[in-house]
Amino acid sequence: MRAVVQHGTGGPEVLKVEERPVPERGEGEVLIRVEAISVPFYETQLRSGMLPGGEPSLFGHEAVGVVVEADDENLVGRRVASMSYVGGAYAEFVAASQYTVVPEQVSAENAVAAAVPAAVAVALVRTAGIVDGETVLVEAASGSIGGYLTRLAKDRGARVVATAGHGKAAADVVLDHRDPDWRAKAPDGINVVFESIGGLRAAELVPKLAPRGRILAYGLLSGEFPVITVADLISRGLTLIGFGGPDAYGKDVAAARDEALSLVADGTLTPVIDRTYALEDVVEAHARAESREGVGKVLLVP
Ligand SMILES: NC(=O)c1ccc[n+]([C@@H]2O[C@H](COP(=O)([O-])OP(=O)(O)OC[C@H]3O[C@@H](n4cnc5c(N)ncnc54)[C@H](OP(=O)(O)O)[C@@H]3O)[C@@H](O)[C@H]2O)c1
CATH class of the missing domain: 3.40.50.720 (NAD(P)-binding Rossmann-like Domain)
Structure with missing residues (x-):
């Protein structure tokens, strides 16, 4: 699969698209075929080294996609929003233990623009x-x-x-x-x-x-x-x-994800999307996010 790999800290060009094996799903995890990926501002700070966060070999945290493997067969084929603390979301596939089923009427782009924030x-x-x-x-x-x-x-x-x-x-x-x-x-x-x-x-x-x-x-x-x-x-x-x-992020935020996506589904919250880039254009996507010229989320699609 294609995935974004971080080579040290620095400008957007430290992010490179490379071929990697599809991740193996651990116990309790779902394997997701990714449809849309968020580029939040904090990831530009992690990439540049402004925020400490290590250098995960595979980059990215927030993705939405369709479950292709799960312990629970009922989940296969469902769209879920996932959060990967260890990275790996800027990819065609991601294995995730933290995920939330997306309401049917919410698109992958709107779901990824809302699930975490x-x-x-x-x-x-x-x-x-x-x-x-x-x-x-x-x-x-x-x-x-x-x-x-x-x-x-x-x-x-x-x-x-x-x-x-x-x-x-x-x-x-x-x-x-x-x-x-x-x-x-x-x-x-x-x-x-x-x-x-x-x-x-x-x-x-x-x-x-x-x-x-x-x-x-x-x-x-x-x-x-x-x-x-x-x-x-x-x-x-x-x-x-x-x-x-x-505590706050892992528990309170995780517990609020269903409600957040329901508020998008019923029109109470409207995600705002600035620009959507192909995975290959990850350097441009990061440059856009840190330019602060747009309004709303910068997204990637694999
Ligand atoms: N505690 C938690 O659980 C948690 C979870 C997720 C995120 N966060 C944090 O929440 C913050 C907001 O995240 P987000 O996802 O909403 O960001 P985002 O959608 O990526 O938007 C970035 C925003 O930051 C503003 N900005 C950037 N640098 C700034 C600066 N130096 N001074 C003032 N404004 C600045 C930009 O404003 P303009 O372009 O209008 O200037 C833009 O509105 C981040 O610091 C993130 O790390 C916390």
Whole structure:
């Protein structure tokens, strides 16, 4: 089969399409003939070495396709969305232990654009416990998780303040996160912050939070953790919640995947796709994803 192999860290050109054997399915795993693959922003950071993550020989994590082998014969022929922590999703076939059956009316492209990011958004919104009338700040609302968070927070009756490049967000207030001073321009009285940008200046939002506000830190788009100290939190009674790792990601997000795909099937969530590339054009696909010129997901099809 054709698969994308990572040769060291660096620019998109370290990714090369090569011939590899079809993976052998382990116990409890399904073997999937891949139809569509997601290129999320964090994979460009893993590839470049900005985020530590090792160098899996086969690259990629999020794929959707049709089951060709499984312990449960009823799964064969069904479309599933899979998450491969060990890599190998940029390929014609992937073996996966974590997968979710995709509702019939959802296309492979829409499923792969939603299965992980919409599930992360559903799990984050559950954790935040948003109450009708609260003000919610969604960082990087132009991204997949941020876009789904914006919609889900609005559905809970929140007023949404969003950050985006080039005004690419549908919220009540939109701030341009390319402006290094955007936090000073945020409105007062924010109850919940979905923090995905991180960095040394993250604490500049603290004066903008309402007393007892909650900050859910789940991303590292700037490449740095958000620097927020107890001193920032204590006098305003704020709560900082870290969301990630095996518990949040492996359990809460996995548990939210069915709901996320159902919300796509019933039209509540609409995946946004920027461009779709052939597997052979993986270098162009990575260059597009990290250019931040588009809106929505970059996809690969094998
Ligand atoms: N904790 C978890 O369980 C979990 C799970 C999955 C992903 N994540 C993290 O969630 C974050 C968002 O993922 P995603 O899949 O939604 O991303 P995505 O769809 O690939 O979108 C990338 C977004 O990031 C923005 N961006 C990139 N670099 C930025 C920077 N330096 N400052 C501000 N914005 C920047 C872009 O905005 P513009 O183009 O508009 O500028 C774009 O909106 C990532 O950090 C990812 O690692 C966390």
